[in-house]
Amino acid sequence: xxxxxxxxxxxxxxxxxxxxxxxxxxxxxxxxxxxxxxxxxxxxxxxxxxxxxxxxxxxxxxxxxxxxxxxxxxxxxxxxxxxxxxxxxxxxxxxxxxxxxxxxxxxxxxxxxxxxxxxxxxxxxxxxxxxxxxxxxxxxxxxxxxxxxxxxxxxxxxxxxxxxxxxxxxxxxxxxxxxxxxxxxxxxxxxxxxxxxxxxxxxxxxxxxxxxxxxxxxxxxxxxxxxxxxxxxxxxxxxxxxxxxxxxxxxxxxxxxxxxxxxxxxxxxxxxxxxxxxxxxxxxxxxxxxxxxxxxxxxxxxxxxxxxxxxxxxxxxxxxxxxxxxxxxxxxxxxxxxxxxxxxxxxxxxxxxxxxxxxxxxxxxxxxxxxxxxxxxxxxxxxxxxxxxxxxxxxxxxxxxxxxxxxxxxxxxxxxxxxxxxxxxxxxxxxxxxxxxxxxxxxxxxxxxxxxxxxxxxxxxxxxxxxxxxxxxxxxxxxxxxxxxxxxxxxxxxxxxxxxxxxxxx
Amino acid sequence: xxxxxxxxxxxxxxxxxxxxxxxxxxxxxxxxxxxxxxxxxxxxxxxxxxxxxxxxxxxxxxxxxxxxxxxxxxxxxxxxxxxxxxxxxxxxxxxxxxxxxxxxxxxxxxxxxxxxxxxxxxxxxxxxxxxxxxxxxxxxxxxxxxxxxxxxxxxxxxxxxxxxxxxxxxxxxxxxxxxxxxxxxxxxxxxxxxxxxxxxxxxxxxxxxxxxxxxxxxxxxxxxxxxxxxxxxxxxxxxxxxxxxxxxxxxxxxxxxxxxxxxxxxxxxxxxxxxxxxxxxxxxxxxxxxxxxxxxxxxxxxxxxxxxxxxxxxxxxxxxxxxxxxxxxxxxxxxxxxxxxxxxxxxxxxxxxxxxxxxxxxxxxxxxxxxxxxxxxxxxxxxxxxxxxxxxxxxxxxxxx
Numbered sequence: 001x002x003x004x005x006x007x008x009x010x011x012x013x014x015x016x017x018x019x020x021x022x023x024x025x026x027x028x029x030x031x032x033x034x035x036x037x038x039x040x041x042x043x044x045x046x047x048x049x050x051x052x053x054x055x056x057x058x059x060x061x062x063x064x065x066x067x068x069x070x071x072x073x074x075x076x077x078x079x080x081x082x083x084x085x086x087x088x089x090x091x092x093x094x095x096x097x098x099x100x101x102x103x104x105x106x107x108x109x110x111x112x113x114x115x116x117x118x119x120x121x122x123x124x125x126x127x128x129x130x131x132x133x134x135x136x137x138x139x140x141x142x143x144x145x146x147x148x149x150x151x152x153x154x155x156x157x158x159x160x161x162x163x164x165x166x167x168x169x170x171x172x173x174x175x176x177x178x179x180x181x182x183x184x185x186x187x188x189x190x191x192x193x194x195x196x197x198x199x200x201x202x203x204x205x206x207x208x209x210x211x212x213x214x215x216x217x218x219x220x221x222x223x224x225x226x227x228x229x230x231x232x233x234x235x236x237x238x239x240x241x242x243x244x245x246x247x248x249x250x251x252x253x254x255x256x257x258x259x260x261x262x263x264x265x266x267x268x269x270x271x272x273x274x275x276x277x278x279x280x281x282x283x284x285x286x287x288x289x290x291x292x293x294x295x296x297x298x299x300x301x302x303x304x305x306x307x308x309x310x311x312x313x314x315x316x317x318x319x320x321x322x323x324x325x326x327x328x329x330x331x332x333x334x335x336x337x338x339x340x341x342x343x344x345x346x347x348x349x350x351x352x353x354x355x356x357x358x359x360x361x362x363x364x365x366x367x368x369x370x371x372x373x374x375x376x377x378x379x380x381x382x383x384x385x386x387x388x389x390x391x392x393x394x395x396x397x398x399x400x401x402x403x404x405x406x407x408x409x410x411x412x413x414x415x416x417x418x419x420x421x422x423x424x425x426x427x428x429x430x431x432x433x434x435x436x437x438x439x440x441x442x443x444x445x446x447x448x449x450x451x452x453x454x455x456x457x458x459x460x461x462x463x464x465x466x467x468x469x470x471x472x473x474x475x476x477x478x479x480x481x482x483x484x485x486x487x488x489x490x491x492x493x494x495x496x497x498x499x500x501x502x503x504x505x506x
Numbered sequence: 507x508x509x510x511x512x513x514x515x516x517x518x519x520x521x522x523x524x525x526x527x528x529x530x531x532x533x534x535x536x537x538x539x540x541x542x543x544x545x546x547x548x549x550x551x552x553x554x555x556x557x558x559x560x561x562x563x564x565x566x567x568x569x570x571x572x573x574x575x576x577x578x579x580x581x582x583x584x585x586x587x588x589x590x591x592x593x594x595x596x597x598x599x600x601x602x603x604x605x606x607x608x609x610x611x612x613x614x615x616x617x618x619x620x621x622x623x624x625x626x627x628x629x630x631x632x633x634x635x636x637x638x639x640x641x642x643x644x645x646x647x648x649x650x651x652x653x654x655x656x657x658x659x660x661x662x663x664x665x666x667x668x669x670x671x672x673x674x675x676x677x678x679x680x681x682x683x684x685x686x687x688x689x690x691x692x693x694x695x696x697x698x699x700x701x702x703x704x705x706x707x708x709x710x711x712x713x714x715x716x717x718x719x720x721x722x723x724x725x726x727x728x729x730x731x732x733x734x735x736x737x738x739x740x741x742x743x744x745x746x747x748x749x750x751x752x753x754x755x756x757x758x759x760x761x762x763x764x765x766x767x768x769x770x771x772x773x774x775x776x777x778x779x780x781x782x783x784x785x786x787x788x789x790x791x792x793x794x795x796x797x798x799x800x801x802x803x804x805x806x807x808x809x810x811x812x813x814x815x816x817x818x819x820x821x822x823x824x825x826x827x828x829x830x831x832x833x834x835x836x837x838x839x840x841x842x843x844x845x846x847x848x849x850x851x852x853x854x855x856x857x858x859x860x861x862x863x864x865x866x867x868x869x870x871x872x873x874x875x876x877x878x879x880x881x882x883x884x885x886x887x888x889x890x891x892x893x894x895x896x897x898x899x900x901x902x903x904x905x906x907x
Contacts, residue, residue, distance in 0.1 A: 034631035325528030344844035354872035439648035486646035
């Protein structure tokens with residue numbers, strides 16, 4: 001046995017205790033590790049502080065400290081009269097607030113705009129909160145009922161006919177057009193080398209046209225009878241409701257399983273009837289407010305909401321078309337998408353404003369706002385199509401194959417299995433393009449529509465309020481509105497994203 | 507005895523069906539025929555309506571107007587232009603102005619974007635927060651809003667020329683725009699440019715040679731000093747022999763305006779500032795995502811091999827990040843070019859402004875003019891996406907090898 005203490009490996013003295021590790025939590029730890037941990041970092045921190053000092057302080061000073069809060073005209077916002085350096089001129093915003101929100105919408109009718117805003121908020125908010133029930137009803141109300149109601153609320157006017165008249169009118173137009181085209185082909189065939197071919201095609205088209213003409217004859221007769229009666233709208237409405245409900249009933253399986261569809265259709269028509277009655281659409285409706293009087297935030301919201309609502313179906317259709325195996329449809333979708341994505345929005349708006357009216361029949365004048373809306377819908381639809389296509393590509397093939405194995409048709413596979421999953425995948429992408437669309441609506445001010453930015457620009461030329469700080473005040477105000485909308489949307493998309501990716505978290 | 511594999515049956519009908527109607531077969535063919543008929547009908551309607559409308563409104567058609575005299579002035583032209591030139595010349599002037607603003611904007615946007623991305627990735631909390639705030643604010647405001655802000659609020663609030671902001675008595679910023687010294691070519695300019703070209707070409711060749719030597723023979727060659735000599739020494743030498751290549755004419759304040767120097771119109775300044783600061787926010791996010799997409803282990807592996815931090819970033823992280831960065835970055839460049847069409851809002855004479863704006867209102871030939879304008883942008887984006895496909899193909903090939 002050897003003495004254990006003789007071994008040189010046994011320590012005789014206590015090790016002196018080490019200093020506590022550098023504190024990394026709390027305010028001081030944070031300062032030490034994230035701001036001041038090296039000379040370069042100290043330099044960066046000082047630079048950043050200087051930058052903050054030279055941006056935040058003047059901005060706050062401009063917006064709050066030096067601001068003028070009340071006054072009647074520009075005199076209140078001049079440095080000589082205010083007695084100090086003048087920052088934001090808020091009375092100017094107060095004076096121009098109605099113009100920035102409603103444009104030149106008549107003062108007596110502004111409750112209609114407010115009501116529309118209220119409807120939109122009441123329908124949109126529950127749609128955005130995932131926990132609330134009845135999403136299907138809510139979504140269909142927002143995407144189908146609300147646009148129609150908003151149209152009659154904002155623009156005014158009434159209805160003189162309903163489904164039967166519209167269908168009859170449209171078919172009549174279409175029929176006339178193709179009979180005309182056939183005639184022209186037949187006339188062309190005389191002096192042409194491929195005369196017989198043209199003649200044959202023309203004759204076939206004319207024959208087709210007259211066939212359609214015979215088919216729609218009962219419909220036109222019905223329409224004329226309806227118009228001759230005392231209550232054209234209501235008779236037409238009842239007839240349309242009956243026909244559509246019966247079609248739904250028959251399509252969903254008749255007496256066997258069709259009751260649900262029948263009841264749904266009848267309830268929908270009942271709802272439409274109530275709206276028509278409430279708004280007095282059968283008696284001319286509300287007074288018409290021309291869209292040239294619309295402006296400000298109203299136009300911005302109308303354009304962006306319409307763009308969002310109309311671009312979705314276009315985008316979905318184009319995305320499906322681009323993935324279709326049918327060559328012509330795929331080629332057309334690719335060409336369409338690449339064309340609209342390849343040109344700037346301004347040229348699209350120029351196209352819609354100057355070129356589109358030339359392409360439509362001469363007796364068919366389209367409102368300036370509607371023209372811009374068409375351009376924006378096509379443009380945004382092409383962008384949505386690429387987003388939706390990304391979602392479709394992310395769905396495993398097995399999903400579609402399993403659906404076909406169960407015997408579902410292509411339509412059912414797409415609408416029940418593939419599309420819902422695909423859309424859920426790309427919600428963040430869709431919201432991103434909604435934000436882009438919302439920002440892009442400011443471009444309509446270039447084609448003489450007075451959206452928020454356009455109205456703001458217009459107020460600058462008012463001599464009553466021309467001061468050195470007017471422009472800055474206006475931009476600060478409009479910037480806050482734009483920022484709140486866009487930032488809100490982007491935060492919401494982040495929220496949805498994290499909710500959808502809940503299974504990825506650990 | 508071996509049995510030959512039987513040929514598959516020809517199935518001509520099936521192949522025909524596939525070729526004509528895709529997977530959907532005869533149904534697909536029927537759909538295509540109906541679709542073609544609808545397209546033909548829409549096309550017919552458009553042509554017929556356009557013809558009648560043009561006749562009733564007495565608008566000429568065809569591209570003959572391109573040879574007519576324009577008769578209006580353009581506030582900025584890179585090629586010589588007067589009011590008596592033709593509309594073709596107007597088109598070229600506008601196109602060049604668009605390209606000018608796009609190129610300047612792209613350069614600045616890239617610089618600001620990379621700096622912002624580095625800020626956001628910096629370990630310094632305050633700096634990364636500042637970068638984030640910048641990106642959030644700029645991305646959530648419309649570009650047109652920012653453009654008008656710079657043009658109507660900031661530039662308009664600048665002092666008049668007499669009180670202009672002065673940098674070294676050479677650069678003056680006022681509400682009339684930016685006045686900078688104008689370079690004037692001297693006798694030494696041509697040899698100088700030739701020397702620069704030779705220098706660039708020589709360094710590229712040298713780099714290629716060094717890479718080949720490294721990859722094939724494992725021989726590392728230091729080319730730094732030679733490249734420096736070629737790029738800096740050669741031009742300096744020609745300057746010593748042939749004299750200065752350029753002299754600068756300094757702007758002078760005379761009366762209420764500047765004499766001498768060249769003036770950058772305020773519209774261009776506003777457009778470049780707005781486009782580059784806006785696009786920079788998007789570029790910053792792309793660059794950040796690209797750098798973060800490189801796995802942390804790559805950096806650690808680099809340092810375990812004894813490379814310095816800078817060398818690791820330059821040789822290991824950046825090449826891998828660039829693969830992720832380049833396609834969306836190109837997309838942003840394309841966006842910037844397309845967004846430069848917002849120039850029409852502040853009256854900078856770009857393609858849309860002078861051609862689809864002034865020329866359209868003078869001639870009324872909407873169809874031809876808008877088609878040409880859209881065509882220009884379409885060609886630009888199609889060419890860019892073609893180049894990007896080639897790039898993606900090369901990247902995939904190099905990854906596969």
